[in-house]
Amino acid sequence: MTANREIDDILQRAADGGRITPEEALLLYTDAPFHGLGEAADTVRRRRFPDGIVTYLIDRNINYTNVCVTACKFCAFFRAPKHRDGWAHPMEEILRRCGEAIDLGATQVMLQGGHHPEFGVAYYESLFSAVKEAYPQLAIHSIGPSEILHMAKVDGVSIEEAIVRIKAAGLDSIAGAGAEMLPQRPRKAIAPLKESGERWIEVMTIAHRNGLSSTATMMMGTGETNAERIEHIRMIRDCQDLAVANGYSDKAVETSHEVGGFRAFIPWTYQPENNHLKGRTQASNMEYLRFIAVSRLFFDNVAHLQASWLTTGKDVGQLALHLGVDDLGSIMLEENVISSAGARHRSNLHELIWMIRTADRVPAWRDTLYNHLKVHWTEADDPTDDRVVSHFSSIAMPDRKTLPLVDAK
Template identity: 65%
Template sequence: MSLVDADGETAVGRGDGDGGGDGDGEIRSILDRAAEGGRISPEEALLLYTRAPLHALGKAADTVRRRRYPDGIATYIIDRNINYTNICVTACRFCAFYRAPKHAEGWVRDVDDIVAKCGEAVELEATQIMLQGGHNPDFGIEWYEQVFGAIKAAYPQLALHSLGASEVVHIARTSGLTFPEVITRLRDAGLDSFAGAGAEILTERPRHAIAPLKEPGHVWLSVMETAHTLGLESTATFMMGTGETNAERIGHLRMIRDVQDRTGGFRSFIPWTYQPENNHLGGRTQATTLEYLRLVAVARLFFDNIAHLQGSWLTTGKEVGQLTLHMGADDLGSVMLEENVVSSAGARHRTNRSELISLIRTAGRIPAQRDTLYRHLVVHRDPAQDPTDDRVASHFSSTALPLVSAT
């Protein structure tokens, strides 16, 4: 029997994982094979996601994590998300951040202001900058080259892990360039790697429903594949909870794994949950905590070709973020010295470096600060030696000041 019916829903239903008990030999066999490093099919992943007992699913995922990282280390990074404009023509239905061109609340950050923010981040021991913003029709490739060049000239030690495939599509359109030309020029201007921004969900039906003006999922993936071949690695992300079916969730994972088989360019997979405030979706379709944790575990079992899996404390809360470390995750993300996009849709969770270190340690892992390439910068083996600078904390900045008017 097929696990997917004609409507794309699972034939076993949208269960919460209480079905498929210990006597289910097929589920047990799939879990054992995946835990030992064997590849599972999308159909098997769907069965595990909808039917495997939660504890058995988490145990198998944690077994994979332990085999990959026998040192018991779980990582975090210090970075800053800098939003350079909220003006956007894509009008995604889940986004609370964007404003249409000529909107009274639209703004653009001055290049000097962006560089100054990078300086503040360096002072707080950040090693990575994530530049992200709207698809502003006034921004061609030259604007991005100017900004990247200015940052690298002032702070060459900062890794620019920024933009995403959607920005490449936008820049190609505004500047009349091909995707490889855009990627090459961004790389030469100082971009070190692409963020997974704009992935949302890659399967066709739900992506078109929530972002009808954004490039299709297969185009997003083709841009990333091109970037990988040109020497720019990236992360892969998933925003779950916007009305997609279980089968469509697994379809998103399959599309990413297929590209990873060809390129090996995705450093990590980062699932997170849709936030419901101040956007057109209105919170009608959110993913539950259980659905999120099950997805994290299945992702660790399914992605035999992606090294790292990051849990999200920002969208699910610190306690749930900590639980992901028992469901296969080896990274707890960023302190985030600044974040405006997801917080504008309702994410209000905050943390600091000391708290992230404590969350990792009390989960039974050894905390370590990493860089963009997942290299360990500081391993916090001795609590007595933990850093104490309370300024290294997440912060949801006002986007009102200081800004340059777009008009």
């Protein structure tokens, strides 16, 4: 209970599983007491996941090129075409990194890169099919709507044809990449050459219709307003409503596992180094945590909510587990894009499990579709591989021949 009856009523309805409007979500985000907001969000989590399980993943983000024509102002990773520091990895190097990932327990790879002016649908068909042929056990959770639009434009084909072809080649799931901020004003300010937010949603809708589920993301802290943050999740929820209404999923929204359309929502914070925005605006930890809680209350049709410890830090990531989060993301054996902009947070498998367990949750290793591969009910169930540690951004460079590992202690 709070001193505001209107806020009390909204929190109670959301905690009970009722739908809240964007206007109500904005009121909660700006005015609800932090503890009441968090308690309501955690109530939703407990009802959806009564076993108290929090999941994690082992994966590797492999970048095939840093050449990009989009030139987003927040990006420190890309290089313009013909830039002396531009590169594209040969297929054998990508496959070598996939093999390393499997040796360390990865079940998923995220193949991502810039909008290379010569990479059309055929390039991605050869990329995905080569990975699937060499490592059929790896799930390919990769690219995003921006890359799909770009490849379709390069080859002069429709969005639907591009999606159908890359799915047939081996793409298992679409990443939420390229969402950043979907509303028009902030999107044009930080990525003027990128597709509109409405176009991003359109590509996701076509992908869902063709049997590809996905994740959804949001980047906070580049000067967007509170109302624009809420508008971003409104656009995603409406897209998910369409997927559910049209039966693109073969499982009910109420289940705790796979949901058609968007499986999970993953907000993260802008990183200020080595890019044109230069950190003039950023999101505070409290803004992030409040938004996490509001997102759990708002997304009555998206099963999972993931904390981004990579951008906010492990302490904030662990605190988010008390605000509605049920997934702590991954031990990323390689990550270069956000790291290039200053994300310094690293972890290892033992520490990630410790973060979950000391938050009074049960750790569980999952796959791409949130199926539990192993639940660590007790410490005796915990993995013992000390090699599984998170990334060094320098392995993006072509002359890096081996995966650098550190002492997990």
